[in-house]
Amino acid sequence: MKVVFGSPGTWSGLLLRTGQWVFAGASIAVMLSAFGFSSYTAFCYLIASMGLQALWSFGLACLDIYALKVSRDLHNPLLVSLFVVGDWVTATLSLAAACSSAGVAVLFVRDTNFCTAFPQFSCGRYQISTAMAFVTWLLVTVSALVMFWILTSD
Amino acid sequence: MKVVFGSPGTWSGLLLRTGQWVFAGASIAVMLSAFGFSSYTAFCYLIASMGLQALWSFGLACLDIYALKVSRDLHNPLLVSLFVVGDWVTATLSLAAACSSAGVAVLFVRDTNFCTAFPQFSCGRYQISTAMAFVTWLLVTVSALVMFWILTSD
Known part of the structure; x- marks a missing residue:
């Protein structure tokens, strides 16, 4: 199997995975610190989905560290297939969460006067959290494409 | 190239493409018939995205009919690559549109009393249109996976 940017068990792969769980964690943290988020299903779903994403990416980052430490090659078809399925599923869920939150955030900020009428709601944080998602x-998606590329160019 | 369910230039492919543009068109029609949709960015984006999807799928359905009529084989790598890219892009845009509309629809129906407070707004139609999206x-997504499968199992 080819070793390209973002391959499992490489420094670039570790960097990509770390970026994923850091941004997912930051998205959760910002949303949790925003007043009133729990009243809205879309924002709660964002936290759930980003939580799953953070767990998945953190697990794979740990696996990358282990592989780098013991110089183990993670390029076997079974493992890469698992990464492909996991990455595509979590990517779809993350996109769904980001878009539903964006829909609600745009509604609050642009379509209605909600944010000016109720300044106690943290509209800015809703937007930052959504952007991070x-x-x-x-x-x-970069990881998922790289994994698929590795698997099919086998 | 393999011929599987949903391949371009086959009856199953034509059925799949027809299903896509019929549902996308129905989603647009239901949303256009809903009172007050134009005040909300998410619903307007749904119409734009479903419009693009309907055009793409309708075009490919016409190509399938032509291929069936003149018994032409559409399984060449360049054409299938084009279908893969187009399907993945439109699928991502469709998911984004469906999720942002779902976020707003759930906000109206469950999170707030908007639908009971303003019964003149067609909350039911917002939901039907989103479900169709x-x-x-x-x-x-089925089409996109089939195209990718055909391309990679070349």
Whole structure:
């Protein structure tokens, strides 16, 4: 199997995975610190989805560290297939969470006067958290494409 | 190249493409008939995204009919690569549109009393249109996976 940027068990792979769980964790932290988020299903779903993403990416980052430490090659078809399925599923869930939150955030900020009428709600944090979820999705999509590339160019 | 369910230029492929543009068109029609949709960015984006999806799928359905009529084989790598990219892009946009609309629809129906407070807004139609967008996304994802399968198992 080819070793390309973002391959499992490489420094670039570790960097990509770390970026994923850091952004997912930051998205959760910002949302949790925003007043009133728990009243809205989309924002709660964002936390759940980013939580799953952070767990998945953190687990794979640990696996990368282990592989780098003991110089083990993670390029076997079974393992890469597992990464492909996991990455595609979590990427889809992350995109769904980011988009539903974006829909609600845009509704609050642009479509209605909610944010000016109720300044106690943390509209800015809703937007920052959503933006971070989109960054997480982008990074996971890169991983998913790389894994698929590795698997099919076998 | 393999011929599997949903391959371009086959009856199953034509059925899949027809399902896509019919559901995308129905989603647009239901949303356009819903009172007050134009005030919400997410619903307007749903119409734009489903419009693009309907055009893409309708075009490919016409190509399938042409291929069936003149018994032409559409399984060449360049054409299938084009289908893969188009399907993945439109599938991602459709999922984004369906999820952002779902976020807003759930906000109206469950999180707030908007639908009971303003019964003149067509909350039921917002939900039906969003559900149809999800069906469209599922059908496009099937197409995208089939195209990718055909391309990689070349």
